[in-house]
Amino acid sequence: MDNPFPYRLYLVISEENCAGRPLVEVAESAVRGGVDVVQLREKNRSTKEFLQKANALKEVLDSHQVPLIINDNLEVAKQVGAYGMHVGNSDLPPSEIRKKWNTPHCLGYSIEYLEQLNSPEAEVSDYFGVSPVFATPTKTDTVTEWGLEGIAKIRSLTSKPLVAIGSMKKDNTFEVIKAGADCIAVVSAICQAQDPQRAAAELRNEIERAI
Template identity: 60%
Template sequence: MHYSTFPYKLYLVISEAACLGKDMVRVAEEAVKGGVDLVQIREKEITAEELKRKTQKLKDMLDKYQVPLLVNDDLQVAQSCQASGIHVGNSDLPPVQIRNTWKDCGILGYSIEYMEQLENENTRAADYLGISPVFSTLTKTNTVTEWGLQGVEKIRSLTTKPLVAIGNMNIGNAYEVIKAGADCLAVVSAICAAASPGLAAEQLRNEIEKIK
């Protein structure tokens, strides 16, 4: 069982665009104070240099709270900023390759879009599996499957890896998704776009904690 090595419950996936004009570092800090215990920076439309600058700024703040930062899909930036880890999908650098290249990678996440992926070496190399998306979402439109609660239950029955549910996670479905077998919720809009990111994080965390 992997659970002891993945203690995280509420995972913030953040970008400038998702924050709707609010300062990204401030949104992340409020969210951490509210109960977020893992953060991923996910910026697709900016230069590597800009990503590096934003990642470093975010990491400097998160280090004060001892909250790990993951970088989405950019190994070079993750390594140069000494991030805690990286999250990759099906069309990104494979986890096996990342393990071979980055020996100090602390947390390696891998998105599952097909049931068949559960059997491969990349899944075995990952620390957790991102179930993406559980429910369809406008922030991630290039996905294949919408898993739903039954999909989460099915994957839970087939693997002992920690499962991180992503895709339209909010206060209305948080409890049900954890109950279905997810270990952690990855949230974008429900925190980033909230009037009070700290309060939104606290409410989500309370829903998660209802299930022991």
């Protein structure tokens, strides 16, 4: 079976993270710099607003052949024809998504404590978000701050792709990949950057150097 998640640099984006710039513009710039998968996360928007943003973003991503993942909104994911969904511990469980949506190419699941790896939800997921690797102001409900040792521990327990998220930046990307992550997910390091394309390219170079 083909790997449903072969990606290396994962952008998590929302309107409020883009420093007043258009979301689609920031995303396209990041893709030009080396981002190869994008997750749209709009927790504070109505489904209608979320869907509008998802449609506009998907149109641009499709032109670059970059997949769109939707954060925890099954209705939006289905209507926009997303590549997949990502959910956390308190979101709609992956097993429920599988029952209600028979065409996702991939499902991501955030791992916040080790016991989750043995759960039915982990079993039906295609990749894991190791969340957070380092504490971050964008996530206030942290259960575990994994660090490099946590990544290595999870890597020893699963063969599924690991996406590291949480204060990821150019200075720590190399060591996080070396510790066992397959992919780096970023929010601020790209969305808040003066030049998102350059920021993405610098992150991508660190990933390529480490693999």
